[in-house]
Amino acid sequence: MDLYVELLASTIRMSVPLILACLAGLWSERAGIVDIGLEGKMLIAAFVAASASAVYGSAWIGLILAIAASVSFALVHGYASINQRGNQVVSGVAINMLAAGLAVVLGNEWFREGGRTPALPPEGRFMPFEFPSLDDIPIIGPLERVFLSHSILAYAAIALVPLTAWALARTRFGLRLRAVGENPHAVDTAGISVAALRYRAVIIAGVLCGLSGAYISTSLSSSFVRDMTAGGGFMALAALIFANWRAYPALGACLLFGFLQAVGNFTQGASVGGVQIPVQFINMLPYVLTVVLLAGFIGKSVPPKASGIPYTKDR
Amino acid sequence: MHGDGDGMTPAIELIGIDKRFGSVHANKDVTLEIAQGSIHGIIGENGAGKSTLMSILFGFYHADKGEIRVKGQPVRIKSSSDAIALGIGMVHQHFMLVEPFTVLENVVLGAEGGALIGPALDKARAELTRLAADYELDVDPDAIVGELPVGLQQRVEILKALFKGAETLILDEPTGVLTPDEADHLFRILGTLREQGKTVILITHKLREIMAITDRVSVMRRGEVVATRETKQTNVEELAELMVGRHVLLRVEKGPSQPGETVLDVRNLTWKDRKGVARVDNVSFSVRKGEIVGIAGVSGNGQSELLDVISGITRPTSGQVIFEGKDIGILGDPRHVRAEGLAHVPEDRQHRGLIGSFDASENVILGWHHEEALGKGFRLDRDKVVARARAEMEEFDVRPPDPFLKSSKFSGGNQQKLIIAREIKSNPDLLIVGQPTRGVDIGAIEYIHKRIIQLRDEGKAVLLVSVELDEIRSMSDRILVMFAGRIMGERGPGADERELGLLMAGVAKDAA
Numbered sequence: 001m002d003l004y005v006e007l008l009a010s011t012i013r014m015s016v017p018l019i020l021a022c023l024a025g026l027w028s029e030r031a032g033i034v035d036i037g038l039e040g041k042m043l044i045a046a047f048v049a050a051s052a053s054a055v056y057g058s059a060w061i062g063l064i065l066a067i068a069a070s071v072s073f074a075l076v077h078g079y080a081s082i083n084q085r086g087n088q089v090v091s092g093v094a095i096n097m098l099a100a101g102l103a104v105v106l107g108n109e110w111f112r113e114g115g116r117t118p119a120l121p122p123e124g125r126f127m128p129f130e131f132p133s134l135d136d137i138p139i140i141g142p143l144e145r146v147f148l149s150h151s152i153l154a155y156a157a158i159a160l161v162p163l164t165a166w167a168l169a170r171t172r173f174g175l176r177l178r179a180v181g182e183n184p185h186a187v188d189t190a191g192i193s194v195a196a197l198r199y200r201a202v203i204i205a206g207v208l209c210g211l212s213g214a215y216i217s218t219s220l221s222s223s224f225v226r227d228m229t230a231g232g233g234f235m236a237l238a239a240l241i242f243a244n245w246r247a248y249p250a251l252g253a254c255l256l257f258g259f260l261q262a263v264g265n266f267t268q269g270a271s272v273g274g275v276q277i278p279v280q281f282i283n284m285l286p287y288v289l290t291v292v293l294l295a296g297f298i299g300k301s302v303p304p305k306a307s308g309i310p311y312t313k314d315r
Numbered sequence: 316m317h318g319d320g321d322g323m324t325p326a327i328e329l330i331g332i333d334k335r336f337g338s339v340h341a342n343k344d345v346t347l348e349i350a351q352g353s354i355h356g357i358i359g360e361n362g363a364g365k366s367t368l369m370s371i372l373f374g375f376y377h378a379d380k381g382e383i384r385v386k387g388q389p390v391r392i393k394s395s396s397d398a399i400a401l402g403i404g405m406v407h408q409h410f411m412l413v414e415p416f417t418v419l420e421n422v423v424l425g426a427e428g429g430a431l432i433g434p435a436l437d438k439a440r441a442e443l444t445r446l447a448a449d450y451e452l453d454v455d456p457d458a459i460v461g462e463l464p465v466g467l468q469q470r471v472e473i474l475k476a477l478f479k480g481a482e483t484l485i486l487d488e489p490t491g492v493l494t495p496d497e498a499d500h501l502f503r504i505l506g507t508l509r510e511q512g513k514t515v516i517l518i519t520h521k522l523r524e525i526m527a528i529t530d531r532v533s534v535m536r537r538g539e540v541v542a543t544r545e546t547k548q549t550n551v552e553e554l555a556e557l558m559v560g561r562h563v564l565l566r567v568e569k570g571p572s573q574p575g576e577t578v579l580d581v582r583n584l585t586w587k588d589r590k591g592v593a594r595v596d597n598v599s600f601s602v603r604k605g606e607i608v609g610i611a612g613v614s615g616n617g618q619s620e621l622l623d624v625i626s627g628i629t630r631p632t633s634g635q636v637i638f639e640g641k642d643i644g645i646l647g648d649p650r651h652v653r654a655e656g657l658a659h660v661p662e663d664r665q666h667r668g669l670i671g672s673f674d675a676s677e678n679v680i681l682g683w684h685h686e687e688a689l690g691k692g693f694r695l696d697r698d699k700v701v702a703r704a705r706a707e708m709e710e711f712d713v714r715p716p717d718p719f720l721k722s723s724k725f726s727g728g729n730q731q732k733l734i735i736a737r738e739i740k741s742n743p744d745l746l747i748v749g750q751p752t753r754g755v756d757i758g759a760i761e762y763i764h765k766r767i768i769q770l771r772d773e774g775k776a777v778l779l780v781s782v783e784l785d786e787i788r789s790m791s792d793r794i795l796v797m798f799a800g801r802i803m804g805e806r807g808p809g810a811d812e813r814e815l816g817l818l819m820a821g822v823a824k825d826a827a
Contacts, residue, residue: 172427172435179413179424186411189375190394190425190475305414313375 007262008146013220013256014265016154017042017212017229019114021236022243023157023164024208030245031201034308035076036092038209039233040099045070045213048104050117050224051110053124059218062124063153067210073099074206075199082198085310095234104226117217117224121152124150126219151219153211153247158251161209165247177201181304184311194311209233231287238290246303260286324387326483327372327403332381334367341367342378343538349483350824354515356525356546357627359535360558360756361727362637365518366408368483373405374398385483399425404405404476405485410468414461418454419443420472421787422478439478447478450507451500458639462477465613466497468685471530473504483514495784495816502528520757522551523785534558559757569768572792578624578745578776584634584644586624594620602745607767608778609791611784613819617800618780619662622749625778626659627652628803639744648775653682658738662749662780664727668734671723675713676704678722711736712762728759735763737772746770748779752786754801784815 021038027033045066053062073095080091104115111117130149134144166176176197180187184194216232218222235257242251264282272279327349334342342364349355359365370376371385373393385391385401392398398405412421416751422443423435447453452470454463460471469489476484486505490498505515505528517529525532526546533543534557542557555563579602595617602608612618622673623629625636630647637643644653649659658660661667669678680689680700689703690696704718711732713725722730731751738746752760767790771777781787787794794806796818803818804825818825 059712089552139588170431170433172432175420175424175427175432179416182413183411185407185409186413186421186424189373189395189405189407190397191374192425264710 003266005142005145007266009149010149010262010265011255011259012146012256014153014261015254016150016157017220018160018239018254018257019157019161019251020208020215021107021233022062022159022239022254023247024205024212025240026164026245026247026250027177027201027208027239029307030203030304030308030312031177031198032184032203032304032306033078033081033198033202034088035077035191035202035205036089036237037095037099037233038092038236039229039231040092040096041070041073041209042061042213042216042229042233043103043227044073044098045210046217046228047099047107047117047213047224049214050120050217051107052222053120054111054118057118057121057124058217059124059126059214060119062218063211063214065128066214067207070210070213071206072171074202074209078199078202079215082195082202085312088310093184096100098257099152100227103224107224107226115226120218120222125222126153126215128219141246151215153215154218156211157215161247161251168247169298171258173200178304181306184203184306188311188313198311235286235290238294241262241303242293245304257286260289323351325349325384326353327381327516328384329368329372330382330384332368332371332378332383334364334371334376334378341728342371342539345381345538345540347533347540347543349516350531351514352509352512353530354509354517354528355622356519356529356531356532357790358519358525358554358558361754361759362560362756363535364538365535366487366718367538367589369487369516369518370403372398373403374487382742383747396425396686399479399481402480402481402482402623403485404481404483406469406472406476406489407488408486408489408491410461410465410472412471413469414459416460417457418463418474421460421471422456422475423569426479434678442478443474444697446474449511450477450504452504454476459647465492465546465615466494466500469493469501470715474798481513481762483515484508485514485518488520489517489520490519490521490608491782492614494820495812496820498524514693520587522554525550525554536560538589554756561758563757564761567764567768567789570772572606572771574606574792575774577603578599578636578639579778580637582637583623584624584636585632586620588620593600593632594633594800595624598797598800599634600795600802600805602776602778604744605771605774606792607771607779607790608799609787609794610780611776611794611815611819612782612797614782615715616797617740618782618797619749621797622659622662622747622780625747626657626661650682653741656742656744658732658741658746659745660738660746660748660751662753664730664734664754667728669722672721673726674719674721674734675708676701676718678733679704679707679718681737681739684735706737707740708733711766725820726752726756726759728756728763731755731763732759735766739766744777747780749780750782751779752781752783780785784819787813788815 015138020043025035048069049062049066052060052065077091080086081088107115107117128149131144131148136229139300149181153299165301168178176192180194180197188194237248242253264285267282268279325348329345331345332342332345339377344369355364371378374395374397383392390401419436419439427435443456452474454467454470461467484674489501508515523628524564529546532546533540534554566759581601583596584598585593587593610618624631627646627649631644635642635644638657643655646652655782701718713729715733753762768776779790792808794810796815798819798821
């Protein structure tokens with residue numbers, strides 16, 4: 001019983017950074033900007049959140065600076081792909097490489113711990129909510145531990161899913177954003193600025209990646225270690241494709257990937273028929289599933305039409 | 316200059332508009348006056364500056380010099396939103412629609428009224444009902460635009476402009492994608508708009524449309540307005556001459572055909588796309604020596620796919636393509652198909668006919684680069700290539716006759732002449748031609764038609780696919796009509812346009 005409770009609670013914990021990153025990708029790509037750089041933005045945000053929190057002793061200051069760092073990376077991507085009409089994949093890859101290198105170099109220079117940041121005290125982290133009085137009540141206790149024992153960032157992530165779906169479907173901004181991802185010419189001739197819309201989408205993606213990174217280093221963990229996002233940004237991209245660029249299916253896909261990661265963590269050291277399953281094999285599962293899902297489902301998945309194509313007035 | 320707009324302030328005045336793109340002088344000191352409540356045609360060849368001028372009026376480009384007045388007031392149009400606010404709407408040649416959106420969503424885009432789109436959608440629904448009644452503009456407001464036929468998509472474009480309060484509507488080559496019936500419907504809509512006091516500017520290169528619907532017509536040539544005429548006081552010949560700057564033969568001159576033996580025999584040909592939809596559906600026909608067989612149809616009814624299969628670019632799903640007694644459908648390889656004596660002028664000049672960044676001489680040998688005459692082994696003899704290019708460019712009057720000029724720098728007509736030269740000089744038994752005159756100026760059209768007919772008179776077979784019904788009717792010895800992948804019927808050269816139109820729309824079908 002306890003094991004299942006822990007597994008489900010862990011599923012949610014592992015899913016949160018994926019959900020935030022996946023929504024970041026969704027906002028960006030629905031506006032027509034391909035974002036391979038989710039991983040890099042998450043990583044730099046995780047590093048900045050842990051560093052700032054260690055220096056200033058406040059998780060919130062860490063979060064704000066993490067968002068600022070992620071948004072500044074997003075703006076670099078925006079400048080390259082919107083103003084300079086560069087290749088969006090190349091720009092995204094560059095951001096990933098820059099973030100991976102910069103985090104380690106700065107971390108080593110500032111803290112001299114081989115790229116790690118100092119371990120954070122509880123006030124420097126986003127701690128899970130706790131309701132000790134509920135723990136021993138049957139049914140409510142386990143439910144509480146699955147659903148209510150998370151940090152505020154996790155609830156923000158979950159709440160952002162319906163908010164995203166609603167904003168895209170029902171608001172002027174959402175309508176225009178979807179339109180610019182499908183046919184920017186239609187937007188331009190309707191008298192709306194394509195560049196301004198895309199910049200807003202890119203900034204939203206930056207904010208969400210900032211939240212995601214901060215969650216990883218200051219809520220899931222209590223310090224930054226190199227490459228700690230471990231491909232989460234790419235898994236979020238996979239979830240986005242799997243979800244056909246829609247918010248609720250994205251939630252489902254991220255929960256599925258989160259579940260697999262949780263299973264991986266829980267089955268370390270497990271053995272089948274006396275043979276111990278290598279840890280690496282378990283850890284591999286989410287990635288294998290990603291490949292299998294993409295191979296099997298990508299045919300049905302239709303990206304926004306103008307995705308990845310720089311906008312020019314002439315056609 | 317004033318006709319029925321006498322005494323009224325013109326809806327639009329363009330005064331001394333000048334625009335350069337780098338070395339290209341797209342608009343030279345253009346002055347134009349559009350009367351309120353009239354249909355004003357602007358006609359000219361490709362590259363004459365019509366679209367640039369209208370893009371300036373719609374705020375897409377900015378004029379280097381000149382003034383725009385709307386209802387007598389000087390205005391500055393810095394963006395499309397300025398133009399829309401001044402009551403100018405535009406229906407572009409390539410529709411500016413968001414395909415996965417519903418009609419309503421497309422209509423309100425840019426005119427949402429508030430942060431939430433719900434109220435705007437309701438308002439648009441009511442407005443669409445009213446416009447549908449007033450102007451014969453019926454469209455299902457909840458249909459997904461990408462799933463609508465092009466004729467209806469065009470209506471959505473008009474509705475978009477009217478919803479945003481357009482008083483002046485610019486239409487850029489609106490009939491290119493329409494069947495004759497749909498075009499007639501469009502003209503009725505434009506007529507009603509005029510009755511209601513709206514002003515319409517119609518950009519086209521089709522003289523017949525100008526004569527049929529406009530009140531006044533301005534002719535553009537090389538960036539200048541060379542003449543403005545009352546439509547009633549001019550005629551097709553005069554307009555064509557003004558457009559080209561010299562006398563043009565509008566009718567194609569050709570004698571009756573003398574068909575010989577069958578060269579191409581297509582039997583029960585079917586081609587299915589990846590989704591399993593039969594884009595070419597059980598098609599059978601033949602082409603004989605010394606005749607031009609024309610395939611008419613609205614764009615997207617399987618003609619392109621048919622050309623791909625016959626030219627060996629794709630393999631048929633079932634059926635046979637018998638060329639001179641041999642099934643070439645199974646080759647599935649253009650090089651082998653060409654080696655059999657079949658030449659192909661592809662529909663899409665820019666993508667399949669030429670390599671834009673290659674120079675003219677390199678393009679002249681595309682597909683024939685492995686010929687022994689051009690070099691030994693893996694070596695290519697540049698001198699021979701250039702010599703061949705010079706000869707072909709001279710014979711086919713390609714201008715400028717420079718073998719070293721990048722092919723993307725040639726005009727559409729001259730690019731097409733390069734391709735036609737390459738294909739005709741390969742001495743084919745069968746020439747298949749897709750859209751030979753799309754985006755080609757009148758002068759070059761005349762020449763290209765002449766060469767194709769000359770080929771026929773030499774006893775070669777020609778298969779011509781075109782969405783221009785006039786071209787099909789004037790060139791073909793037999794006309795086949797395609798609709799939804801099938802051949803709907805066959806007609807002789809003098810076929811009635813209306814009858815062909817019905818076949819093209821899939822309304823009528825001959826008993827098989």
